[in-house]
Amino acid sequence: MTWNDTHERTRIFHEVEAAAAADMTGALPWRAEWSAYFNGPEGLLIALRSRWERMLEAQLDARTGEDEFTDTYAKLRRSQVGILAILRAAERQATRVLELTGPRPMVTKPRVVRFRRGPILPTSR
Numbered sequence: 646m647t648w649n650d651t652h653e654r655t656r657i658f659h660e661v662e663a664a665a666a667a668d669m670t671g672a673l674p675w676r677a678e679w680s681a682y683f684n685g686p687e688g689l690l691i692a693l694r695s696r697w698e699r700m701l702e703a704q705l706d707a708r709t710g711e712d713e714f715t716d717t718y719a720k721l722r723r724s725q726v727g728i729l730a731i732l733r734a735a736e737r738q739a740t741r742v743l744e745l746t747g748p749r750p751m752v753t754k755p756r757v758v759r760f761r762r763g764p765i766l767p768t769s770r
Contacts, residue, residue: 665727671734
């Protein structure tokens with residue numbers, strides 16, 4: 646997988662997250678052009694489940710204490726509520742596919758401030 650493929654898959658994940666948050670029925674958003682990256686809706690579903698599990702592994706730390714662990718888990722569930730609806734629906738039944746049509750959403754890159762020989766920091770607007 647090339648860097649361009651990785652960036653495109655990430656962009657697709659963000660589009661799916663936005664569509665899932667807007668729809669909330671648990672239907673899997675899908676565009677035909679995504680087949681090159683996921684080999685069909687089933688591949689996208691597997692990738693979403695893997696992404697959710699990686700998010701949990703990366704952000705949850707049992708050594709932080711029960712309260713912080715519970716708060717972080719709740720925050721993750723709130724931020725990914727649309728994706729979780731898709732994953733729950735897929736466990737219960739055959740996956741419903743929500744065909745997305747029309748233009749893809751525009752992606753705007755955040756402005757950054759570059760310091761000479763220093764870190765790159767995002768700017769707040």
